[in-house]
Amino acid sequence: MAIKRLVMKFGGTSVGSGERIRGVAEIVKAHRARETVVVVSAMSTVTNQLVDVAQEAINGITEEDIKDFARRLKEKHARAIRVAVAREHQGPPLQEVERLSTELEKVLVGISYVGELTPRSMDYVLSFGERMSAPILSGALKSQGIESSWFSGYEAGIVTDSSFGKANPLWAKTNRKIKRVLGRRTERGEVPVVTGFVAGDEKGRITTLSRGGSDFSAAIIGSALKADEIWIWTDVDGVYTTDPRMVKQARTIDVISFAEAMELAYFGARVLHPKTIEPAMEKDIPVRVRNTFKPEHRGTLIVREQKKIKEIVKAVTVLDDCALLTISGVGMIGVPGVAARVFTALAAEKVNIMMISQGSSEVNISLVVEKGDLNRAIRTIKKTFPGKDIVKDVTYDKDIAVIAVIGAGMRGTKGVAARVFRAAADAGVNVLMIAQGSSEVNISFVVAAKDAKKGVVALHKEFIAE
Numbered sequence: 001m002a003i004k005r006l007v008m009k010f011g012g013t014s015v016g017s018g019e020r021i022r023g024v025a026e027i028v029k030a031h032r033a034r035e036t037v038v039v040v041s042a043m044s045t046v047t048n049q050l051v052d053v054a055q056e057a058i059n060g061i062t063e064e065d066i067k068d069f070a071r072r073l074k075e076k077h078a079r080a081i082r083v084a085v086a087r088e089h090q091g092p093p094l095q096e097v098e099r100l101s102t103e104l105e106k107v108l109v110g111i112s113y114v115g116e117l118t119p120r121s122m123d124y125v126l127s128f129g130e131r132m133s134a135p136i137l138s139g140a141l142k143s144q145g146i147e148s149s150w151f152s153g154y155e156a157g158i159v160t161d162s163s164f165g166k167a168n169p170l171w172a173k174t175n176r177k178i179k180r181v182l183g184r185r186t187e188r189g190e191v192p193v194v195t196g197f198v199a200g201d202e203k204g205r206i207t208t209l210s211r212g213g214s215d216f217s218a219a220i221i222g223s224a225l226k227a228d229e230i231w232i233w234t235d236v237d238g239v240y241t242t243d244p245r246m247v248k249q250a251r252t253i254d255v256i257s258f259a260e261a262m263e264l265a266y267f268g269a270r271v272l273h274p275k276t277i278e279p280a281m282e283k284d285i286p287v288r289v290r291n292t293f294k295p296e297h298r299g300t301l302i303v304r305e306q307k308k309i310k311e312i313v314k315a316v317t318v319l320d321d322c323a324l325l326t327i328s329g330v331g332m333i334g335v336p337g338v339a340a341r342v343f344t345a346l347a348a349e350k351v352n353i354m355m356i357s358q359g360s361s362e363v364n365i366s367l368v369v370e371k372g373d374l375n376r377a378i379r380t381i382k383k384t385f386p387g388k389d390i391v392k393d394v395t396y397d398k399d400i401a402v403i404a405v406i407g408a409g410m411r412g413t414k415g416v417a418a419r420v421f422r423a424a425a426d427a428g429v430n431v432l433m434i435a436q437g438s439s440e441v442n443i444s445f446v447v448a449a450k451d452a453k454k455g456v457v458a459l460h461k462e463f464i465a466e
Contacts, residue, residue, distance in 0.1 A: 005186070005227040006033035009040070009196060009218035013235040014292035015133055016044035018083025025084065025140035027233070027295050028191065032146070035186035037225065039196045039218040040137050042129025043080065046073070047211070054125045057111040066108045074101035077132045085139035093135035104128045119164035123208045127152070130195035138193040149185070150193045153217055154200025157181045157224065160207045167199055167207035169220055178224035186225070194221065215273035219287070223279035230280055232272065233292045238300030239264065239271050241464045242316045247457055249465045253300050253314055257408050260314050261287070261302045263442045267319045267404035277302070312416060313407035313463035318452050320401045322354060323374040324432060327381055328364035329392035338390060339365060345384040351377045355402065355435045355444060366433050368402060368446060400432065401452035404444040405459055411440045419462060427458035
């Protein structure tokens with residue numbers, strides 16, 4: 001079936017230079033559908049630079065240093081414009097980059113004077129990367145003879161709550177606005193270029209969808225427009241069976257289900273933002289992950305359900321940068337609501353709980369949290385359960401990793417868990433905690449960080465390697 005509506009997202013490495021932006025414009029021209037929207041990330045390294053300079057601004061960076069940073073950022077984007085955009089189309093993006101660099105300088109100077117960096121201010125600073133790259137790609141498309149204009153995520157229609165740093169779309173308003181703003185333009189053949197990651201709340205204040213959120217932006221737009229497919233263009237051939245840097249036998253997966261891809265994204269596979277899948281799954285829109293630098297490669301197709309699943313396990317992945325927190329005490333036995341109090345307290349402090357395990361004895365509850373949330377989680381638990389009557393000890397281990405074995409073929413297949421843990425044991429990997437959802441798509445377990453690689457190698461060999 002021919003694709004009528006298509007949303008394409010290009011990541012930071014795809015637009016890392018003027019040459020690459022010009023290449024992206026050529027890809028859009030070659031693969032353009034009748035109605036196409038392009039979502040773009042900041043140029044590679046720019047977001048990290050913005051994070052660093054924002055932190056430096058509250059630690060005494062000089063005004064001269066701020067001006068120098070803004071100048072260097074402007075020059076980087078101006079060089080890209082001169083390479084990617086034909087001379088007759090260079091004026092508007094050059095003017096926009098000039099305007100934005102001046103605005104960024106003022107924002108950073110203001111932060112340095114106040115000496116405080118709020119989540120709202122950080123979102124404002126981080127937005128400049130995408131807001132500078134979008135006009136360049138739009139100009140490059142015009143240079144290819146394609147009518148185009150650029151929009152911030154908010155201008156395009158993505159309206160969120162005011163959770164700065166990790167904003168969530170207000171779906172009804174977002175869907176209506178995207179249809180009104182982008183739908184009209186695509187219907188007349190224009191290709192809008194939208195800033196990924198960047199949105200705005202109901203008051204028009206800039207918000208972001210959390211780091212890596214450009215994929216989510218593409219899914220939001222694709223969902224609102226009822227796209228036929230969403231393509232995520234990145235710097236790898238697709239979704240791999242495991243991290244190829246860890247296992248040289250890793251290979252790309254041709255087709256994977258939404259459920260499997262969601263688990264993979266959550267458990268450390270960095271090809272997709274974890275929230276990307278849900279809007280596409282809700283509207284049954286296939287998502288394809290493709291390589292900007294190998295546009296002839298078909299990549300990985302993500303669909304609702306595969307007609308036939310041969311593989312028991314599709315992928316093995318690792319989630320690092322996390323910590324294991326254990327809450328214990330005999331006073332917890334038979335006391336109703338202890339777990340509820342734990343989860344409610346942590347949720348109020350915005351601590352993300354990634355895995356949960358509780359023994360039937362009720363003597364302890366083990367949680368996996370992001371390493372950056374560990375100290376806040378410990379303080380919260382101790383505040384919620386003062387004294388030693390219920391919770392006696394709160395212990396933790398920061399040197400851990402989570403290995404996830406993922407595959408829809410595990411559903412109803414006997415002996416999979418036995419094979420998983422036998423392979424881990426044979427590799428000398430000690431399992432510290434186990435969790436499996438009722439969907440049976442994922443078996444995940446905690447190991448010492450030093451054992452993560454050999455565990456993944458063993459499991460990949462057991463289930464996937466030919």
